Amino acid sequence: MHIKDVLLARGNGAFFYDDQAAIRAGAALDGFIYVGEPITPGFKSLRVPASSLSVGLVLADDIVVWGDTMGVQYAGAGGRDPLFDPNEISDVTSRVVAPRLFDVDASRFLDSCANVLYPVEHQRLPLAVEYGVSQALLRAAAHLQRKTMAEIICAEFGLQLPTCRVPIYCQSGDSREINVDKMILKAVDVLPHGLINSRQKFGVAGQTFMEFVKWVAARTRQIGRPGYHPLLHFDVYGWIGEEIGLEPQSIADFICKVADTVPDFTLNIESPADFGSTQAQIENYARLVSILDDRGSSARIVVDERCNTLEDIRLFAEAKAAHLIQIKTPDVGSLADTARAVLLCKENKVGAYVGGSCTETDLSAQASVHISVATQADMMLAKPGMGVDEAFSIVGNEQNRLLAVLNRRRARNENVG
Structure with a gap:
């Protein structure tokens, strides 16, 4: 039930990261780009191609399960985490998260999240890391228990198996x-x-x-x-x-x-x-x-x-x-x-x-x-x-x-x- 290795792979998000403050201040569209000077820290232009970082967990049977880290379109706005930086996320994942992953029972989703995603010196991990790693851990539990990810959630939260579609x-x-x-x-x-x-x-x-x-x-x-x-x-x-x-x-x-x-x-x-x-x-x-x-x-x-x-x-x-x-x-x-x-x-x-x-x-x-x-x-x-x-x-x-x-x-x- 243990994780043997952790893989990282650069990837693309499906849209762009946008400087909401600059857009709200009146930045004009020129084709698909916004024209003007960035306002939100971290943005070098008002519209940045979204990037992601995939985290792969190599399980005991050599199956690899993946989760993707990324930010949201309007990063740094409304109290959100700053603009997604794949280099920073890669560093935190390799240096802090990977050693923790080797010590968990990957068949138990909630326990794994608790044992891997806790703060460092009272500072919460980047939320993108939590998001991507938790996806991989959920897929790991589902694979190891031969269940769907939804069944893992139902079992660990004491929920009935659902019958209705979600709009x-x-x-x-x-x-x-x-x-x-x-x-x-x-x-x-x-x-x-x-x-x-x-x-x-x-x-x-x-x-x-x-x-x-x-x-x-x-x-x-x-x-x-x-x-x-x-x-x-x-x-x-x-x-x-x-x-x-x-x-x-x-x-x-x-x-x-x-x-x-x-x-x-x-x-x-x-x-x-x-x-x-x-x-x-x-x-x-x-x-x-x-x-x-x-x-x-x-x-x-x-x-x-x-x-x-x-x-x-x-x-x-x-x-x-x-x-x-x-x-x-x-x-x-x-x-x-x-x-x-x-x-x-x-x-x-x-x-x-x-x-x-x-x-x-x-x-x-x-x-x-x-x-x-x-x-x-x-x-x-x-x-x-x-x-x-x-x-x-x-x-x-x-x-x-x-x-x-x-x-x-x-x-x-x-x-x-």
Whole structure:
């Protein structure tokens, strides 16, 4: 059950790392690049090709299981870890993590995570390291026990084997109209994200954004198959607060106004404002939730920025400071903590959305599916990349394969019983 060796392999993330502060300050797009001087520490240009580092664990039978480390698109923003540096991650993994890996029983996922991913001199390991190494450890336990990764999570957290699929949420990137059409034709559960990350896309008093919301709803009715009725989810990257102001009452008024334009749809608004700190975010988001609930609005508040780690998620969930919490997997760190985060949200009757970033890889996306299905999250992100087709295929197919295996396991167990 021991690990014989650790391999490292450089790789690519599926999109780019972007300087959010510079974009928010008005950096202009020139083709696919942003023009201007970087603001966020670590960025040498405003848009950097996403990189990754794969961590391979060589098991006793010489099978190699892998996990991928990487950062998120808007690294260094909203309290997140700085820009991903593969050299630094390689050094930490080789120098600190690898020696610990040789001493664990790789068949026991939670114990392995606890024995490998603990801090160094009271300093937590880079979250990218936690994320990638925990993926590899989960795959190791699954291989050694001849189970799926989801079954390992269910067994170690005392959960029933799931029977239901988790709704999938796709993101459009900047090719909004074309990708919305793709999502509708493929009957995606939740759409379209929209990438409303600049004043130009949000518009004066939010008018451009409102027109886009109405267009998405109309387009769904126009080209969607009969009975198709997705949940509408828009990420506005704090622009309601930037444009309307940081008074919760005014933000809630605007959100209700948007919801009234699409009365037949449930509307999720992600990151309506950034109040500058985790505590301020909690207090003001809780106020937003309360106002919308008191009005009986169908709109729901989704938190992302300043809700990164498991502890952050606990604080938001206990304060009811969102209707739905994005559990942004690379920012949470260990996949064990992603599973804990979903269960914590459920305990507090807050929605759990297993998200992540377009900068991830096929391996990290597939591992996230197993966590989402095992814990029965409310929805999960189609990732990686911004192209819709690839991400929806990777996540959707992995979920369908997993449920097919679990259904067979269940049938066999019932026959034995």
